[in-house]
Amino acid sequence: MSQFPSLEAALKHFFGYDNFRHGQKNVIEAALQNRDILALMPTGAGKSLCFQLPALLKPGLTVVISPLIALMQDQVDALTDNGIGATFLNSTLNLDQARSRIQSIFNGKIKLLYIAPERLFNEGFQHFLLDVYQSIGLAGFVVDEAHCVSEWGHDFRPEYRQLTHIRRRYPQTPCHAFTATATQRVRQDIIDQLALQNPSFHCTSFNRPNLYYEVVSKGSKSYTQLLTYVRKRRGQAGIIYCSSRKKVDELADRLQQDGIKALPYHAGLADGLRADHQEQFIRDDVPLMVATIAFGMGINKPDVRFVVHYDLPTNLERYYQESGRAGRDGEPAHCTLFYSAGDIKKAEYFIELKEDEQDKRIAYQQLQKMIDYAEGSECRRTIQLSYFGEQFLGNCAGCDNCQNPRPLEDWTIEAQKFLSCVARCRERYGMAYIIDVLKGSKRDKILQNKHHELSTYGIGRDRTKDEWKNLGRSLLHQGLMLESSDGYRILKLNDLSWEILKKQRQVNIPIERRQTAAEILGMGDNHLDAEILFGELRQLRKQLADANWIAPYMVFSDATLRQMATRRPRTQADFSLISGVTSAKYQRYGEPFLAAIQEFCATQAPPKPQVNGTQLITFQLYQQGLSVIEIAKQRNLTAGTINEHLATLLQSGEAIDLDRLVKPEAQAEIEQAIATLGPVSLSQLREHLQEKYSYDAIKLVRAKLIQQSA
Structure with missing residues (x-):
């Protein structure tokens, strides 16, 4: 890595990113220390970069074992489009194509070789691998989708079990295993089957905040x-x-x-x-x-x-x-x-x-x-x-329940009744049975067990079954009670349960559902002009991708396009500062995108409206507290003209109180329509709103949003 002052510099050079995602750098540092690795990284965590960057920084060839031909082809296409030496060998290639790629490997042009596990044990490939080891060196083996190694995994592949033979043949070559999810049992099986030696273990959070x-x-x-x-x-x-x-x-x-x-x-x-x-x-x-x-x-x-x-x-x-x-x-x-x-x-x-x-x-x-x-x-x-054994305190601001929470109520007494019933039933039953006891059910099983004689029998008649069920779920989700995992769902008490029973802990639970975020759509950033440019850049990306026979995301990601639409770089230097832009990417695609951004800025950016004299007179009367009708009458103009003046004043940044002109609930509905349809005509917006609001109301709300996004 001597040619780069830091890992971040190498990241920027090869992939165009300024910073690592959470957990990536630790994995990469372990790989550069030639340690065996087991990494659990959920979808979206960027696991591919964790073995691709070390492969580029270490001498020799890195062999990536992947179970899916389509996936290895996509990754190789993305790497080569970024100017990185990568290739694959699989059944889709003819003999001449395979020979050409093998020659490129021995010429030092290839740093990453993707193969399917079946090919790895082909006799001819074994000879090739030995030649690579002796001539240019093996930097490491990467086992992608490593859960396929374990018969306890959800996608077991028997051919993966043979990978241990490779480790025996090349014991000094590090092995890096990656998977998205794995239980403790599967993790241990991966370590055993791949003969990982004192592996560096990495497990990033399963939380996907985006x-x-x-x-x-x-x-x-x-x-x-x-x-x-x-x-x-x-x-x-x-x-x-x-x-x-x-x-x-x-x-x-x-x-x-x-x-x-x-x-x-x-x-x-x-x-x-x-x-x-x-x-x-x-x-x-x-x-x-x-x-x-x-x-x-x-x-x-x-x-x-x-x-x-x-x-x-x-x-x-x-x-x-x-x-x-x-x-x-x-x-x-x-x-x-x-x-x-x-x-x-x-x-x-x-x-x-x-x-x-x-x-x-x-x-x-x-x-x-x-x-x-x-x-x-x-x-x-x-x-x-919690399903994956990871604690999260809630209030994520990224789900409907957190965006529109139900009000909390103190249900400590009810929780004590519930948990007491679990205890008196000796922790042998599931939630439905406990609720039946609390409700005073005369089910045969309850009578046979003599649970109708318990002190908790019938003490929950004042609550509905759904209310008790909501409490039971909440106790489980908050970790205030446990449940067996053998398929029977037996409720168990834990230390926190006993704190509740001893009146040492309060229990609050949500008790009322409100509208979901799907029903109450916010406006987001309201940068309508940036959204228009983003759409145009996506169209350009599609054209370039089709011309090069690649997937659009291989040109630039959505995240990169959004930065372009927001920052609007005008020069090559500014363009190169965008995350995801490498020198290779700029050489191939930079100029068309720069031209599109410059054209947009020249023709699409709306000038700030200039306030004229007649509009200022309207503003002065508005500041005196007159209504639209009163201003129109005093000035001998139509109400529509006065609203036009006020819309211009709003858009120019003057202090117009929109609540005086359009009711807040109407504003919210109009904003939702604008967020849904984007920059369309007033008539299209009014039609979408089923003509519930006037053109003037829509015009005023839109003017305010344009002013906010300026």
Whole structure:
């Protein structure tokens, strides 16, 4: 690394970024010390850079073992487009292509070689690897998707178990294992199977702060809800997950009929058609994919702006992984679950198809945790992260429950009743049974167990079952009570439970649902001009990507384009300061983007309106407290003309109190329409608002927003 004064300098040189993401630098430093590594880094944490940058800074070839041909091809394309020496060897290449790439490796032009695990054990490849080791050296082995090594992982690949043979042949060559999620059992299995020697262990938080999580109540007109949701995000890349192939086809067809560019994706489609749909999605030819869970792993598209689950997932881990395909570039993205109680029966149907009773029990428990998430009132992140054993204190400001929290109430006495009932039932039952005892149920099982004789029997009749259920969930989510993980969901007390029973701890729980953030859309930054430029830069990116036969994000990421739209660099020096711009990127794409930005600044930036004499007279009368009608009457002008004056004054920054002119609730609704439709005509805005408000009201609100964004 002697040619770079710091790791940050190397990062900027090769990848154009100024700073590392959380956790990246520690992994890279361990790699540069030639240590074995096990790193758990969730989607979006930037794990690829953690082995790519060390490979560029160390002598020799780094071999990356990846299970997915499509994914390795995407990564190699992105690296080569950035001027970095990388290639792959797999079954898609003919003999001449493979020979040419091998020659480039021995000529020192390649630093990263991607291969599938099957090829690694091919006899010819073993000879090639030995030649590399003896001539140019092996910098390290990287095992991507390392959970595939373990039979306890969720995607076990038997061929991965053979990787231990490579470690025996090259014991001095460090091995770096990366995966997104792994239980303690899987982690140990990875270490054992890959024979990692005193590995440097890294586990970044599962929290994805750029993702906004919300649950929307799915009504009888669920398709209309979805259509409205998608139209608000027109042009953005998104994925809609459905529970069945039939629903995927029906939904994709319906969206197409309503003018939405969407394609279906599921295992029932022909391989060629599936690959074509995926290619169109990655290249931004079609922004929306309607899919089953067959779509996801290996989809290297960082700029997915929203993920919708139109049906209830069967477990929280799956939901975390699928929703996490949004916002991998670190930019804001939405994760929305459409939920209704009717979805539970559909999920239970699939569980009942399982033959093993233990599998069924665990599946039901996992489903219940998913229901708890959907119906929960605590911070969505608190619920998610507690599932993975990570504590999060709530108030994330990035979910519907935190943005629009229910008011808290002191339920300490009710919590004491609940926990006392758990204790008196000797911690042998689940939540439904405890609630039945509290409610004084005459179920046979309660009578047989003589639990109707307990002092807690019937002491909860004053609360509904749903209220008790809400309390029970809240106790679990806050860590004030535990639950067994054997599929039976037995409630257990912990130290905090006893603090409550001993009156040493207070319990507050949320008790009332309010409108979700999906229903109360904010305006964000209101930089309408920046959004227009961002849209134009995305179109230019698409043109350049098509001309070079690459995916648009390989040109520049959305985050980089947003910086361009905000900063508007006019020179090469300024342009090079944008995060994600390397010298190679500038040489290839810089000039067209600079030209587009300069043209926009020259022709699109609206001048600040000049206030003339007649408008100043209106302003003086307004300052005296006169209404619009009174000013119009005194000046012998129409009310529309006076409102036009006031809109100009607002936009120019004069102190106009908009609340005097437009009711605050009307302002909020008009702002929402402007946020949804963007820079469109007044008539389009009024039509969207169903002609509920006048042109004058819309004009005044828009003038205020333009002034704020200036």
